[in-house]
Amino acid sequence: MTTDTGRLSTPVMLDVNNISVAYGAITAVKGLTLNVREGEIVTLIGSNGAGKSTTLRTISGLLKPKSGEISFKGEIISGTPGHEIVAKGICQSPEGRRIFSRMTVEENLEMGAFLRNDHAEIKADMDRVLELFPRLQERIHQKAGTMSGGEQQMLAVGRALMGQPKLLILDEPSMGLAPVLVDLIFETIEKIRSQGTTILLVEQNALAALRIADYAYVLESGNLKLEGPAKELANDQAIVNAYLGG
């Protein structure tokens, strides 16, 4: 199925075309172009301040691009308000987790399914998430803010899954986690993909991300520095040394 470019031959799902994003006078992303095909894991890597989270926030509609456009399944979504983008099938587990700390784990997961009305299926999805993260099952009635960082991270990913995403965006899912939990998170990401969800992943832990991804984009100070099949980037010692902090 994989072509020699490392990409799947499936249709393009997310197409980010030459976007620039600015916070006031400071341009955080400059003319970025990237795409994600159905069924892929695509990773966006780069150092702090490279513009990774800005890109993800723009895709989810929390920021508006100054120029360029984003389309999802052929429909232009840049300019659509964030809450409507969720309805189209893009769910994000944001940087810093951003769980609702005064709600219980269960309520957080229910918030993930806010736009859905299919109660039976929501229940089934909740079971699936709890199966993916058994720790959450143990904490189901606990206030989310009282959990450990790793548990909160699982909750953030689980909450995004509750929206039945076609495209799941994960922003730094392994940040601040113990190594054993990092492995668990990456295993889970692969499992989620094998269940049919396309994934766009941003990671500081670039080598781990490259190991599970099909294709990678490397950002540096808001510009696209290079792109290529994940395996190739991971094996190129020069690239690893220069950009991936290997």
Next chain:
Amino acid sequence: MTSTAIGVRKRIQINTILVRLSIFLIGLGVFSWLGVNLVRGPADFVTVAIQGLNNGALYALIALGYTLVYGIIELINFAHGDLFMLGAVFSASLLSERLHAVTSTPANWGLLIMTLILAMAFCAALNVSIERVAYRRLREAPKLAPLITAVGMSFILQFVGLHWVGSAPKNFNTVIPTTSMNVAGVTIRYSTLMIFALTIPLLLLMVFVVNKTRQGKAMRAVAQDKDAARLMGVNVNKTISFTFALGGAMAGAAGLMYEQTVGTVSYNLGFQLGLIAFTSAVMGGIGNLYGAVLGGLLIGLIQGLNDGLPIGLGQRWSQSVVFGILILLMVYRPAGLLGKATTEKV
């Protein structure tokens, strides 16, 4: 080094003891004052307490508007008291002037209920428009900008009220009878029963909406993290509008009840009642719904007891007592009675 450390520890201990002692003495003073009054005239005591709770219920309804808005956008909506005033003025001019419902007949009770619904709708719509016009664009601005806008909005509403009813307080005959009944020496005004009969279901409805409905869930999510709520598909603007509508409706209901129980409206009545209601919200722990209700009832009760009990400071000290208690409470419990000093993991 060691001796200073011990010195510091001792001083801290002495401080804690002093704090506990002063709380104890204040408590002892208040209880003996209440006790003496209770023994001297139990029926009077209960009469006065019920009257206090009657005012407290109104404070609670208004306090909810402050606390809801603060909870969701961390804005102290200074215009809220004046919104309540417009609710009272609206009710007076509709019910008493237009509909001539000035006696207690069954038909007039129907008109009263209709006016209640209209006053709630009127204040809800007004509050939503205020947010849309004045506060929404300032949501990301430094906190002082929306705050001063709220103060400005308060004056605008006050002057709308001034043009509506004129500069002098205006009296109206009411549908709710001004008479009272006597149960074992305790005097209860019919209007008080009326207030409880309307306020309790409204409060229950409010709690239900916030805790059990989809819209309430969206409110709680937006209150905690707007961007995260957006990522769940919550329409943040709509949710904030809904919150203002809910707070406005409560102010409208309070406006009608005030007009019907007191029988007087004036353009500046929102200032004082608004301030007391805001105090209630702070006393209960701003952002906490139950806190607003508790704070409102408590302040009403304190005022009632202070003003009405034979041995007491009397009405002229009313505000001083309320705010004195507020200051004491803030010193010992800065987050308010039910407010939690939240410690959240980052």
